[in-house]
Amino acid sequence: MPINASPHFKKAQAEYESAQTTEQKIRSLKKMITLAPKHKGAENLRAQLKRRLAKLKYSKEKEDKTGKSTYKGIKKEDLQAVIVGMTNTGKSSLLSLLTNAQPKISETKFTTTHPVIGMMNYEGANIQLIEIPAIESEYYNKGLVNTADTLLILITNLNQLKEIEKKLIKTSGKKIIVFTKSDILTNTEKRKISATLQSKKY
Template sequence: MPANLPPEAQAKLNEYSEAKTPEAKIRALEEFLKVAPKHKGAENLLYWAKRRLAELKEELETERRKRKGGYNPFVVEKEGAAQVVLFGIPNSGKSSIIATSTRAKVEVSPRPFTTLVPVTGMLQYEDIQFQLVEAPPVAPNVKWVHRSVGLVKNADAVALVLDLSLDPIKQYKYLVNLLEENGVVLKKPKGRVEITKERAGGIKVVIMGNLKDASVDDVKSLLKVYKIYNATVKIVGDVTLDDVEKTILGTSQYKPSVIILNKADLPEAKEKIDKFKEFYKGDSPIIVFSSRTKDGIQELGRTFFELLDLVRVYTKKPNGDVADKPLVLKKGATVRDVAKSIHSRMLEGFKYAKVWGPSAKYPGERVGLDHEVADGDVIEIHYKG
């Protein structure tokens, strides 16, 4: 639960909320941090303020570079079915993974800090591709750490690349702590909070799980502390009031992850792999990889596909051929999502759809918008217009 802020701190927070420019927001946050209470009840708020201040300064610098016609290499537009960032310490072998698993021309060198800007490559998995992005290496006192973390935040998933020539457990702890300090968590939460701000109607709380040690009135009071008076709050799974506050502040972001134990061809690798597997108790899949022997390459695409809960749907025109390239959607997607992803006109004029494949009771089953699709389905949408 947030602390009752002293009037001076609350005033500075209000100034931030009302500020119209990044410069004004930065000034308000800097002044807020000077007068904000430092006790446990204010931890989430202080964490948010510090992180938001860093983000605003970075946004301001990026905007200045744009005005000067500068290019920001740390802005990587997504391509393919999903974007996965390779994240690790210097010389962990991220470049060699991209060079081995994609057609990208990458400089692979034993020298540390060879990669100073993001490098991308497209990994082929059956009939889709994943975009691999090598983040510049992270280490204590490296000035671009927050930019490498920013790449992770923007991605669909992160691959922690651990160097088996060193201690993989120590690397794992360092990388996880670094991400958590910057608002990225790799452990899948037991529940989630979705807050949609509305124009009117007050605060509506929809509980589709369990609100632990708190009441609906507590949730409403918390939102009002942060000047949110009209919103729909959806609580799914097991959620605490602290989780609600973190959602309001945006202080933590879950990111699906995979662990790549790299350089598995080294003589000492097997012992380190066994020790790491004994140590690791999480849910992230582990890939044992070697660029020299090509071990693990075949696992990459399948692991990313399963990790991200993706399905492929192939569209078909009436009396026409099935598309070669699929639409890639999340598990649980419906015909509505298929129509929407093709064109809004299809959704607006929707009449019915025909389905062939795993989700159909029989070939060519006629279904409506709420029919859930499955990987490998062929969809033929009939619509007016």
């Protein structure tokens, strides 16, 4: 790396080295290419970064076609459940409630940018519970969703379920719908939601 690389370039490089998904690596590499020194001595660096980006884009295309992608460093335990949902549906709160994990909880959108893992014991069985970024965020990755044994799908309204289902085409795990923030609904609204979910055999 050239000695005169800018602090912004070094920051992008650090993001690349800590990236957990192919998509995140691609995003960081693009930043590095944009921020790389433009002088002649950095030609090899820029060429190397562009070759690396091309390889990652090819890998990403293969992932998109197969529906398979993995997060670095996450080893699947015997039972794995993944918390899925849109932003601000209570995913982090549920993980914190059921496990010893301490995810960042905020009203700010897209607070979760990487998987957060916790362990829970249910009737003697240890279950790996993972919260992943919101499905509509740039950090969403379908790899864990496609391989999970169970999906806990958190929604605050039925329209969200329709959007989430579009992302779960290749999943094989058992789906459990969790309707959060139901305390603000009327009894009539709750009955309507219950009837709708039952008609869809959830």
